[in-house]
Amino acid sequence: MRLRTIAVAAVVGLIASIAPATAAEAAKKPVYKVSIKIGKTSADVHQNITVVGRVKGPKAAKKRLVVQRKVGAGKWTNVRKVRTNKVGRYATKVKVATAGQQYLRVVAPKSKKARAGVSSRRGYVGWRWLDLTVQPSQTEGDGAVKGPATIAGTTYPKAITFENTGTYFNTAGVCDIFKSTAGVVDGGTPSGTVLALMASDYQLGSETDPRETSLELTAGQAPQPFRASLRDTRLFAFGSVNGRIAVVSPLAHCTVNALPAPSLGF
DSSP states (O other): OHHHHHHHHHHHHHHHHHHHHHHHHHHHSOBOEEOOEESOSEEETTOEEEEEEEEESTTOTTOEEEEEEEETTSOOEEEEEEEOOTTSEEEEEEEOOSSEEEEEEEEEOOOSSSBOEEOOOEEEEEEEEEETTSSOOEESTTOEEESOEEETTEEESSEEEEESOEEEEEOTTOEEEEEEEEEEOTTSOSEEEEEEEEESSSOTTSSSOOEEEEEEEETTOOOEEEEEEOTTOSEEEEEEEESEEEEEEEEEEESSSSOOOOOOOO
16 A cells, blocks of 8 residues: 555656646747738728738748637627638638628637737728618608609609608718619609708707708609718708609618617607
């Protein structure tokens, strides 16, 4: 029994002496250094962002890397795998999948010769074209109808038809462009005027008058381009000043996936 006890103690002592040495050797391993650059800092959903950089460290050539993305304050998730070339450089593309602030980074996994390395993060903003026929809105009265509209003999499936009224949207300062076309609905009035209002706050009756843009239209005319800048706009509205007007395929370019609902008290 005594001999066995001595043998066990010797083995335990040997393991204890090896463990610190192993940890020290691991600590001495270099860390992969990973650089990163992205091609743009803003892009629309479904567009690609180019990601390039270089890895330095043991056997950096032909090394497999992982591209990770974080949306807002969320978690890092793997979105792409790429290999370095013979000099440690890499290049790939990441498709923008959602709107809002996002970040990319590149991870070089650990190897027998080096510890894992992570690049710094690079940020970009995703933009989305929002279909305003399905976004939350508020209309004065009952003179707005969402659905198909026929203008100059052609029927357009995505439209809002107005007659002396308007529809309001809470753009919350997160949009920059409004685009659409507009025309007089067949069988309606001989002419009409379409108007857009852009306000920097949520009170249209405030001391600062909202910006306006309008377009005169005549019956039988094909839909005309109708656009406005939404920069620094928190309340946006468009509709008919007079006549029966349809606004076709109204879109807003925004950094959110959906607009918040307006609340105007009418």
